[in-house]
Amino acid sequence: MNAVKKITGVFCFVLMTTITVAQKTVKKYIKKYEGLAIEKAERYRIPASIILGVSLVESDAGRSPIAKSLNNFFGIKGANWSSTKKMGYKSAYKEYKTDDESFEHFCQVVKKKKFYDKLKGTVDFKEWLDQMNHAEYATAKGKWVRKINATISQFKLYELDKAAVLSSDVVMAGAAK
Incomplete structure (x- = not known):
């Protein structure tokens, strides 16, 4: 019985340590990219929560091979010039020169979707996820929506959407003068 308690204790310790490390990684990623997400939100009128939430899930908080090697934070497929050299195999995912280029392209892809004009400027991230799902942005469908929704909520x-809206309102007010 004592051995079972020790094993259970060690397992719980390892599990809690793993969870803590994972949450620190996510928080570090958020801190690093929240400004970029807000900037793109203001420019494209897509909620920063959607931009950052999708990038967190698709890139595993920047830890996925395509994020590390190709600066692809959104799982967007396309041409790349160095995946074989960097990853050891030919990847179907698009390569970007910079993180900003990846975030920018994601916003451009979303902007081309039919639902964009109807939703731009709204901060209802659940409606954005629903519309992205109906537009078949991701192949995982409901699972993808649940993961991003959980990430945004957790x-x-x-x-961040409030910060982006307030900031864009200030910019719009200044432009009206």
Whole structure:
């Protein structure tokens, strides 16, 4: 019985340590990219929570091979010039020169979707996810929506939408003068 308690204790410790490390990684990723997400949100009127939430899930908080090697934070497929050299195999995912280029292209892809004109400027991330799902943005469908919704909710990324809206309102007010 004592051995079972020790093994259970060690397992719980390892599990808690792993969870803590994973959450620190996600929080570090959010801190690094929240400004970029807000900037793109203001420019494209896509919620920052959607931009950051999708990038977190698709890139595994920047830890996925395509994020590390190709600067692809959104799982967008396309041409790349160095995946074989960097990853050891030919990848179907698009390569970007910079993180900013990856975020920019994601916003351009979303902007071309039929639902964009109807939703731009709204901060209802659940409606954005629903419309992206109907437009077949991701192949995983419901699972993809649940993961991103959970990520946005768990890390309160919807609070970034308020910052982006307030900031764009200030910019719009200044432009009206």
